[in-house]
Amino acid sequence: MRYSRRELIANGLGLAGLGIVPARLLRAQAIEFAADPFSLGVASGYPEPGAVVLWTRLAPEPLAPGGGMPRDADAVPVDWEVAEDDGFRRIRRSGRTYATPDWAHSVHVEVAGLEPGRDYWYRFTSGGARSPVGHTRTAPVDPSSLRLAVASCQQYEGGHYAAYAAMARDDLDLVLHVGDYIYEMRGRTDRVRSHDTPECYTLDDYRLRYAIYKSDTQLQAAHAGCPWMVTWDDHEVDNDYADRRSLEGDAEELFLARRAAAYQAYYEHMPLPRRLVPFGPHQRLHARRGFGELAEVWTLDGRQYRSVHACGTGLVSPCSALYAEERTMLGAQQEQWLGAGFQRSRARWKLLAQQTVFAHMDQAAGPDTGYWSDGWSGYPAARRRLVDFIAERNVANPLVLSGDIHAFLANEVHARPGDPDTPILATEFVTTSISSPGPRQAALDSWVPENPNVRFARGEVRGYVRLSLEAESAHAEFVGIDDVSRADSGTHVVTTFDVAAGEPGLQV
Numbered sequence: 001m002r003y004s005r006r007e008l009i010a011n012g013l014g015l016a017g018l019g020i021v022p023a024r025l026l027r028a029q030a031i032e033f034a035a036d037p038f039s040l041g042v043a044s045g046y047p048e049p050g051a052v053v054l055w056t057r058l059a060p061e062p063l064a065p066g067g068g069m070p071r072d073a074d075a076v077p078v079d080w081e082v083a084e085d086d087g088f089r090r091i092r093r094s095g096r097t098y099a100t101p102d103w104a105h106s107v108h109v110e111v112a113g114l115e116p117g118r119d120y121w122y123r124f125t126s127g128g129a130r131s132p133v134g135h136t137r138t139a140p141v142d143p144s145s146l147r148l149a150v151a152s153c154q155q156y157e158g159g160h161y162a163a164y165a166a167m168a169r170d171d172l173d174l175v176l177h178v179g180d181y182i183y184e185m186r187g188r189t190d191r192v193r194s195h196d197t198p199e200c201y202t203l204d205d206y207r208l209r210y211a212i213y214k215s216d217t218q219l220q221a222a223h224a225g226c227p228w229m230v231t232w233d234d235h236e237v238d239n240d241y242a243d244r245r246s247l248e249g250d251a252e253e254l255f256l257a258r259r260a261a262a263y264q265a266y267y268e269h270m271p272l273p274r275r276l277v278p279f280g281p282h283q284r285l286h287a288r289r290g291f292g293e294l295a296e297v298w299t300l301d302g303r304q305y306r307s308v309h310a311c312g313t314g315l316v317s318p319c320s321a322l323y324a325e326e327r328t329m330l331g332a333q334q335e336q337w338l339g340a341g342f343q344r345s346r347a348r349w350k351l352l353a354q355q356t357v358f359a360h361m362d363q364a365a366g367p368d369t370g371y372w373s374d375g376w377s378g379y380p381a382a383r384r385r386l387v388d389f390i391a392e393r394n395v396a397n398p399l400v401l402s403g404d405i406h407a408f409l410a411n412e413v414h415a416r417p418g419d420p421d422t423p424i425l426a427t428e429f430v431t432t433s434i435s436s437p438g439p440r441q442a443a444l445d446s447w448v449p450e451n452p453n454v455r456f457a458r459g460e461v462r463g464y465v466r467l468s469l470e471a472e473s474a475h476a477e478f479v480g481i482d483d484v485s486r487a488d489s490g491t492h493v494v495t496t497f498d499v500a501a502g503e504p505g506l507q508v
């Protein structure tokens with residue numbers, strides 16, 4: 001097949017340099033896969049009323065260098081189809097995109113021209129191979145209800161992804177992942193399952209780590225089940241990093257090169273819109289999607305722009321540096337963007353999907369005070385600015401959805417965090433880990449009772465938060481996995497909470 005210059009430009013390949021494109025495409029015609037190139041599954045994300053992002057990556061041998069793609073596999077054509085039925089009898093949209101080694105043969109297709117609030121099925125074809133079928137759903141214009149799940153912290157070695165198998169059965173409109181999708185550290189052999197790979201530093205390291213994680217068929221099932229929106233935490237790059245500072249104090253230029261590799265691999269493996277493509281060590285990740293007047297979802301990036309930790313790392317007793325006015329969690333630009341969004345929003349429920357625990361928590365037992373320096377209690381001025389904004393502008397019905405600490409928590413956020421005599425302005429649900437090991441219950445019980453705004457804390461269970469939104473109420477279920485060491489584990493509801501619209505805080 002010959003391509004005209006106009007077709008090449010229309011396909012976006014004109015940007016890749018017209019001089020080299022014809023040669024790339026000629027080679028592409030000959031591609032034949034020795035094994036299934038869709039070994040990492042398919043995904044969709046960032047739904048809008050008429051649009052959604054589709055993702056896949058060609059990797060016939062996912063754990064081999066380059067995913068097992070032939071060395072000369074440049075600009076490999078990947079055809080995509082979106083249908084109104086799972087048998088693909090009524091194709092609504094279709095097209096061709098190209099997978100290149102520069103992006104690990106991943107593709108991100110932004111499909112527009114769809115109808116709002118309806119189910120679609122999609123699949124990819126390349127070199128005669130056909131992907132599994134994914135199911136997705138565009139954002140509704142005027143929904144009466146919305147069902148979503150919140151996930152975080154899925155250390156591969158920690159256990160199986162039965163939580164994701166359960167999500168795939170849940171008939172969800174959206175999955176929100178709030179970070180630690182991978183762990184960058186050297187593989188461990190003392191847990192439920194293992195991978196024998198060194199700590200990630202290079203692009204190849206991170207690509208391999210995503211390939212290991214995404215080879216899991218239960219994770220693939222959750223991606224294929226409904227659209228996701230995602231944000232990262234620290235382990236997508238390096239434990240407890242802050243902006244351009246690593247915990248180990250690496251030279252900044254070296255750490256930023258590592259961050260660039262990590263961000264690129266993240267983009268290559270997530271159903272992210274092209275607007276969120278990384279440029280070197282910089283990547284806009286914060287995003288917003290609306291679901292009619294019922295809900296608006298913000299995914300926040302509390303990692304890339306944050307001030308360095310104050311008073312030490314881990315659990316710290318507060319020193320004066322902790323309270324410095326200029327310390328930020330989101331960075332000035334993202335803070336302003338969120339404020340403007342809050343002010344404009346007419347949605348009933350305002351969901352803040354983000355990395356670390358937002359509510360005030362003194363985690364030292366007894367008279368001592370201890371704050372987790374990596375969470376919002378380690379950034380009190382940044383939290384106060386956001387809470388003051390909510391109070392002063394009467395931002396109604398904010399729900400904060402967080403992860404990080406590998407435990408279920410239900411928290412109330414007071415006008416003055418730490419002062420339970422001030423009004424409650426927001427409610428926070430913290431999801432436990434999908435598989436990462438969590439704290440002992442006794443450890444939580446030693447400090448939780450000293451924090452009246454922490455209404456529930458459960459550490460020894462893995463799982464996710466399932467959230468149902470309706471105009472008058474939000475209903476959260478803390479879904480626990482019976483046995484994380486078993487892929488076929490069942491689930492149980494650990495507890496449930498309700499929030500009534502117009503009445504911030506948990507219903508008793």
Ligand SMILES: [Fe+2]
Nearest residue numbers: 153180404436
């Ligand atoms: Fe984690």
